[in-house]
Every structure is written in structure tokens, then in C-alpha cells.
Amino acid sequence: MSTAPTTAGTATGAAAAPLAAAASTRRRRGSTDRRSPLLTVLVILVLPYFLLPLYWLVVASTKDNGQLFSTFGLWFDQINLVSNLQQVFTAQGGIFWTWIGNTLLYSVVSAVGAAFLATAAGYAFAKYTFPAGTALFSVVLGSIMVPTTALAIPTYLLFAGVNLTDTRWSVVLPSLVSPFGVYLMRVYAADAVDTQLLEAARVDGAGELRIFFSVALRLLAPGFITVLLFTLVATWNNYFLPLIMLSTPEKYPLTVGLAQWQSAAAAGSGGQVLFSSVITGSLVSIVPLVVAFLYLQKYWQAGLSTGGVKG
Amino acid sequence: MTTSVRTAAAPAGSPAPRRRGASPALRRQHRAAYLLVLPFMVVFTAMLVVPLGYAAYLSLYREQLIGGVSFVGVQNYVDALSDPAFLSGLVRVALFLVVQVPIMLGVALVIALLLDSGVLYAQRFIRLAVFLPYAVPGVVATLMWGYLYGPDFGPFAQMATGLGLPKPPFLSSWMLGSIMNIVTWSFVGYNMIIMFAALRGIPTELYEAARVDGASELRIAWSVKIPAIRSAILLTLIFSVIGSFQLFNEPQLLRTLAPSVIDTAYTPNLYAYNLAFTNQNVNYSAAVAFLLALVIAVLSYVVQLSAQRKERRS
Numbered sequence: 001m002s003t004a005p006t007t008a009g010t011a012t013g014a015a016a017a018p019l020a021a022a023a024s025t026r027r028r029r030g031s032t033d034r035r036s037p038l039l040t041v042l043v044i045l046v047l048p049y050f051l052l053p054l055y056w057l058v059v060a061s062t063k064d065n066g067q068l069f070s071t072f073g074l075w076f077d078q079i080n081l082v083s084n085l086q087q088v089f090t091a092q093g094g095i096f097w098t099w100i101g102n103t104l105l106y107s108v109v110s111a112v113g114a115a116f117l118a119t120a121a122g123y124a125f126a127k128y129t130f131p132a133g134t135a136l137f138s139v140v141l142g143s144i145m146v147p148t149t150a151l152a153i154p155t156y157l158l159f160a161g162v163n164l165t166d167t168r169w170s171v172v173l174p175s176l177v178s179p180f181g182v183y184l185m186r187v188y189a190a191d192a193v194d195t196q197l198l199e200a201a202r203v204d205g206a207g208e209l210r211i212f213f214s215v216a217l218r219l220l221a222p223g224f225i226t227v228l229l230f231t232l233v234a235t236w237n238n239y240f241l242p243l244i245m246l247s248t249p250e251k252y253p254l255t256v257g258l259a260q261w262q263s264a265a266a267a268g269s270g271g272q273v274l275f276s277s278v279i280t281g282s283l284v285s286i287v288p289l290v291v292a293f294l295y296l297q298k299y300w301q302a303g304l305s306t307g308g309v310k311g
Numbered sequence: 312m313t314t315s316v317r318t319a320a321a322p323a324g325s326p327a328p329r330r331r332g333a334s335p336a337l338r339r340q341h342r343a344a345y346l347l348v349l350p351f352m353v354v355f356t357a358m359l360v361v362p363l364g365y366a367a368y369l370s371l372y373r374e375q376l377i378g379g380v381s382f383v384g385v386q387n388y389v390d391a392l393s394d395p396a397f398l399s400g401l402v403r404v405a406l407f408l409v410v411q412v413p414i415m416l417g418v419a420l421v422i423a424l425l426l427d428s429g430v431l432y433a434q435r436f437i438r439l440a441v442f443l444p445y446a447v448p449g450v451v452a453t454l455m456w457g458y459l460y461g462p463d464f465g466p467f468a469q470m471a472t473g474l475g476l477p478k479p480p481f482l483s484s485w486m487l488g489s490i491m492n493i494v495t496w497s498f499v500g501y502n503m504i505i506m507f508a509a510l511r512g513i514p515t516e517l518y519e520a521a522r523v524d525g526a527s528e529l530r531i532a533w534s535v536k537i538p539a540i541r542s543a544i545l546l547t548l549i550f551s552v553i554g555s556f557q558l559f560n561e562p563q564l565l566r567t568l569a570p571s572v573i574d575t576a577y578t579p580n581l582y583a584y585n586l587a588f589t590n591q592n593v594n595y596s597a598a599v600a601f602l603l604a605l606v607i608a609v610l611s612y613v614v615q616l617s618a619q620r621k622e623r624r625s
Contacts, residue, residue: 034528036430043422043431047440053455053496054443056466060458073459073466121351128344136348143359145549145611149557149580150604151359153587153596154366177358182351202336208343237448239560244588255450262454263567279458282451289446294439 061283065274084280091261091277096284098250099257103236103285105168106253110175111232118178119224122185123216127193137186143179149240156244170245171253175235181227188223189216229296236289254285363604370598380594387598396576397599401606403487404578408555411491416547418495419502424532426503427510438507442500449497449560456493457482457568482569490561498554502547509543510536545618549611556607559584579603 056073063071064080071077089096124130125137155174159165164173193216201211217224239255246252249260258281264273373383391397422441426434444452460481462468468478481489517539518531526534537544558578566573575589576582579599586596 034428034430035432037432039425039430040432043425043437044433047437050440050444050496050500053452053459054447056459057455069464073464073469117351117354120347124344124347128340128347130341130344133344133348136352140351140355142608143355145553145608146359146363147553147557147580147604147607149559150583150600150607151362151366153583153593153600154362154369155358156587157369157593157597158362158365173354174358176354177351179355179359208340209346212343212347233446237450239448239450240584244584255448258454259450259564262457262564266567275458278454282454286447286451289448290443293443293446 057279057283057286060276061280063276065276068275068279080276081280084276085284087274087277088281088284091273092249095249095257096281099252099254100285102168102251103253103255106171106175106238106242107232107235109172110235111228113172113176114178114181114231115224115228117176118181118185118227119189119217119220120212121182122187122223123189123193123212123220125182125186126189127195127198127216137182140179140182144183148174152241152244155241159245165245166247166251168251171235171238171242174241175231175238178227178231181230184227184230185220185223188226189220192219192223225296229292232292233289254281258282258285363601366597366601366604369594370601372594374592374594387595388602390595391598391602396574397579397582397602400576400579400582404556404558407487407491407558408552411494412548412551412555414491415495415499416502416544416551419499419547420506420537420544422499423503423506423510424536426507427536428528428532430528438504441503444497444499445501445504447497450564452497453493453561453564456489456496457565460489461568482565483572486565486569486572490558490565493561494554494558498551502551505543505547506540509540513539541618541622545615549614552610552614553607556580556603556610 052074059074059076060068061084062079062081063077064083067077067080121140125133152174156165156170159170164170197215198211201215202208206214236253237255238253239259242251242253242256243259246256249257252260258278261273261278261281265275265278370387371382371384372380373387374380422437425431426438431437447455459465459467462478462482465481467481471478479485513536518526518535521531521535557580559580562573562577562581563584566577573581575585580603583596583599583603586592586599590596
């Protein structure tokens with residue numbers, strides 16, 4: 001938070017911007033005089049690449065199926081967003097609502113479960129020296145490299161053997177494992193939970209589990225939320241696992257449902273699914289995540305910096 | 312399970328600083344540690360270790376036309392390693408890796424360094440704009456770009472037609488590049504944030520000193536900042552290697568738009584999927600999936616090892 005000696009900044013070759021006062025005070029390096037309009041313009045020129053597809057999605061969502069083909073893709077025509085939305089939410093007996101519900105269910109249950117398992121394990125790995133601790137942690141760490149999609153097919157075969165395929169469990173259970181979450185929580189717990197505090201609680205006669213639940217867990221909350229968010233996004237975006245596990249459309253999450261609509265629309269097969277429904281449905285499906293990202297970016301960055309620096 | 316692990320592993324031992332004879336208090340701590348680790352390890356074993364083991368087991372068998380399922384040893388692997396469909400998929404993702412990953416990580420690193428150096432106006436906005444695509448599910452990103460690429464109502468095709476030019480062949484001869492673009496679009500922001508967060512974690516004194524010595528920002532970025540976030544860059548690289556070899560969503564979804572360009576073995580993962588679910592050949596599919604996991608593990612290990620060696624040398 002301390003303002004660094006900014007005079008050093010002027011020595012840099014970068015075109016120093018004269019306006020200092022406007023700069024954000026939160027920057028801990030106080031590098032207000034190093035701002036470059038030229039570099040800013042260069043970066044701004046790159047931004048359309050990242051934003052244009054999203055802009056297109058918004059524009060396309062306002063067009064009916066005929067307009068999609070007959071009007072210029074990057075500009076508005078008659079606004080038909082409302083009727084598109086009606087179409088999305090009424091198609092196939094309103095199945096889109098079911099998909100939203102499924103996505104929410106899968107991602108929330110998986111995220112809470114995975115974050116809790118990872119927090120308990122990460123805390124134990126960080127704060128206890130116990131036989132087999134290092135060995136177990138190495139195994140978990142190594143498993144970060146195991147590709148989840150290569151794993152999904154054998155998991156499917158196993159689940160088929162015990163009649164778990166095409167159930168909600170088949171999507172939730174594999175999503176509960178987050179080796180990266182354990183790694184992150186271990187790094188986080190090592191710093192966030194003071195060992196002296198644990199000793200003090202022990203002197204007071206608290207049991208180990210009680211210490212975890214009533215003392216450590218509170219200190220671990222930011223890390224917990226980071227892992228929660230990670231898993232939430234991963235499950236929300238997951239396509240491969242539900243695609244192979246589920247065969248009943250009523251159990252699909254949004255990703256699988258939208259992909260199915262897309263192939264139906266592309267095939268032009270009689271049903272009422274149209275390109276405009278796929279596009280508007282896509283827009284609806286990303287709104288919650290975009291909003292969540294905007295609000296929760298602080299947590300993301302805090303969590304990632306813990307994992308990134310010490311990794 | 313825990314007890315057997317404990318007795319088996321105790322002698323070789325973790326670096327226990329305290330004496331092993333174990334006071335009651337210490338034993339209580341060990342028990343608590345196992346209790347806390349146990350739930351994760353149970354799910355981990357059931358959802359990761361067992362499926363991997365099962366895939367390994369399945370891959371050693373084959374369903375014969377006559378005589379049902381029989382043990383064939385490593386024959387499935389031998390077949391896969393000489394299967395042109397599998398190999399061409401591997402080569403394709405290797406090409407993808409070599410071209411796309413450096414571009415994606417390079418762009419991410421440049422933006423992260425620019426943001427960290429504080430030379431930009433509107434930093435918050437820029438950071439969010441670059442990161443936003445990551446919030447879009449891969450399926451939706453692919454659908455979106457699929458429409459943008461499309462020859463019918465894709466804006467690029469419309470503009471080309473307007474200018475009297477031929478439509479760009481995004482979904483035919485440029486297909487691999489088009490997929491690279493989708494992945495780059497989705498993940499530049501994610502990698503940028505990891506690198507940016509690592510940059511924020513560097514102690515400032517490190518380059519205040521360099522600055523006093525008269526080093527330029529560019530020089531500081533190259534000689535101080537990038538080496539300081541080596542481990543974060545390594546993390547993004549390993550995640551990218553894993554991601555490239557797992558490519559599935561994009562080719563699978565674009566296949567509906569261009570079935571003649573993307574075959575059933577376009578990527579190894581797509582191949583494994585089609586073997587299991589279209590051809591019903593689960594044994595061979597398991598071998599392919601297991602082999603793929605092996606390739607990824609070896610490659611990530613090599614990346615890590617070479618990075619460590621470099622670190623030692625410098």
C-alpha cells in the first residue's frame with residue numbers, strides 16, 4: 001500500500017504521461033507518471049478481438065431466424081429479442097428452464113462438495129505432519145496432469161456397470177474431485193492459518209476436528225471461495241462428461257442442451273428449433289457467469305495469485 | 312485403509328520433525344489429519360484411481376468375433392501406435408500445441424506485463440475485457456465462432472461478399488486455424504490473469520533497485536519480471552499442454568457444420584469418444600484414452616523437468 005518512490009519512474013523510457021492526480025490511488029507502486037497513451041491505444045485496438053464475438057451474440061439475439069440470414073451480422077435490424085426469448089423458453093415444452101435448473105444443481109452441488117473436500121484435505125496436508133502425508137500429496141499433485149476427458153470414458157464404463165449412467169450422480173460425483181483445489185488450499189492454508197493459533201487452541205483443550213471447524217475454517221474462507229468458484233465454472237462449462245453420461249434430455253445441462261439444439265437446427269430437421277433459439281439461448285446461458293465474474297473478480301485474482309506465485 | 316497406509320508408509324516416513332514413538336497428543340493429530348484427508352481420498356480413489364485402473368485393465372482385452380472377450384496383452388497399444396487415424400490425430404494436436412500455445416501465452420504475457428507496469432489507462436476495463444471470454448462456456452464459444460465463421464450469415468463472409476472477395480474458408484481449409492482461434496480467444500484472459508496475479512506478488516524492491524540502476528521498463532520486464540514468474544508461466548504452459556491434447560468440444564461441435572472436414576479421429580480424444588460410443592469398441596477406446604493420458608503425463612513431466620534444468624543452469 002505504501003507509495004513507492006515515483007521519481008524513479010520518470011527515468012524509464014516509456015512516454016511518461018503528465019497527469020498524475022487522476023491515477024488510481026490503490027496501485028501500490030504509485031506509478032502514475034508512467035502511463036502511455038500510445039500503448040493504451042495499441043491495446044484498445046486489440047480489444048475488439050475479445051469483445052466482438054460477444055457483441056455479435058447480443059446483436060444476433062435480437063434477430064429472428066429470417067433476419068439472421070438476410071441482414072448484416074454486426075448491426076441491428078428490427079429488434080425481436082422478446083419473441084426470441086419466448087421461443088427459447090417455450091421450445092419443447094419449456095425444457096430450457098429444466099436445463100438451467102440442472103446446470104445450477106450440478107455446478108452448485110459439485111462446487112460446494114469439491115471445495116469442502118479440498119479445504120479439509122489441503123488444510124490437513126499443510127498443517128499436520130503425518131505418516132504418508134507427503135506421499136499422498138504427491139499422488140494428488142501428480143493427478144493434476146491426468147486429462148479429465150481421457151478419464152471420462154473409463155468412468156462412463158464403470159458407471160454403466162453399476163447402473164449410474166444417465167443419473168444426476170454421474171455428473172456430480174466425478175466433479176467432486178479437484179486435485180488442483182487441494183493444491184491451492186494447501187498453499188493457502190500454509191499461510192492463512194497460524195500454527196501458533198492452533199497450538200493455543202490445543203492448550204485450551206479443543207479437539208483437532210473442533211479446531212478445524214471452529215477456528216481454521218473461518219480463516220480459510222477466501223481460499224474456499226476461490227476453489228468454489230473454480231469448480232463452479234468448470235462444472236457450469238462442462239460438456240464432455242454430461243454428454244457421455246446422460247441420455248435423457250430432461251437431465252441435460254445447458255451446454256449439452258444447446259449443442260443438441262444446434263445440431264437439430266443445422267440439420268434443419270422438422271422440429272421448431274431454429275438458429276435464433278440457439279443464439280438467444282447461448283446469450284441467456286452466459287449472462288449469469290459473466291455477471292458472477294464481474295462481481296467476484298477480486299476472489300479469482302487473490303486465489304490465483306496464491307497458486308501462481310508459489311507453485 | 313488408513314491404518315494399513317500408516318503402518319506401511321511410516322518407516323520410510325514423511326519428514327516428521329518430532330520423534331515417532333508418538334505421544335498421545337501427536338497420535339490424536341495424526342488421526343485428525345487422516346480424518347480430514349479421508350473424504351477427499353475416498354472420492355479421489357473412486358473417481359480417479361479406479362477409472363484409470365479400469366481403463367488399463369480394459370485396454371488389455373479385446374472382444375473377438377468368435378469366443379467373446381479375451382486377453383490380448385499390449386496388442387491394443389501396438390495397434391494404436393500404428394493406427395494412422397490415432398497418429399494423425401496426435402500429429403494434429405501436436406501441431407496445434409506448437410502453433411497455438413506460444414501465441415496464446417505470448418499475448419497473455421504481453422498484456423499481463425503491460426497491465427502490471429501501469430503504463431495503460433483504463434486498466435480495469437482492459438483486464439475485464441480480455442478476461443471476459445473465459446466466462447463463456449467452450450460450447451457457447453464454439454457455437455458463436457461457428458456462426459461468425461459461417462458462409463451463410465457470418466459477418467466475415469458477408470463483408471467479403473460485399474467487397475467482391477471470395478468467402479474466407481474458415482470451416483474448410485482453415486479449420487485447424489479456426490479452432491486455434493477459438494481456443495486462443497477463450498483462454499488468453501485466463502492465462503493473462505494467472506500471470507498478472509503472479510506479477511503482483513513480486514516484491515517491489517526487486518525492481519525498484521533495477522530502476523535506480525537505470526534499467527528500462529522493457530529490460531526490467533525481460534530480466535526481472537519474467538524470471539520471477541517462471542513458475543506461473545510453467546503452470547499455464549502445462550495446463551495448455553493438457554488442454555491441447557484433450558481437444559474435444561470444438562472439433563465435435565464444428566463437425567456438425569463441416570462433417571467432411573472433421574473426421575471421427577480429428578483429435579485423439581474425439582477418436583476415443585467415437586470408438587467407444589459409435590463403434591462400441593470399448594477396449595480399443597480405453598487403450599487410446601490411456602495412451603493419451605500417458606502422452607500428456609510424459610509431456611507435462613518433460614516440460615517441468617526441462618524448466619527445472621534451465622533454472623539450475625541459470
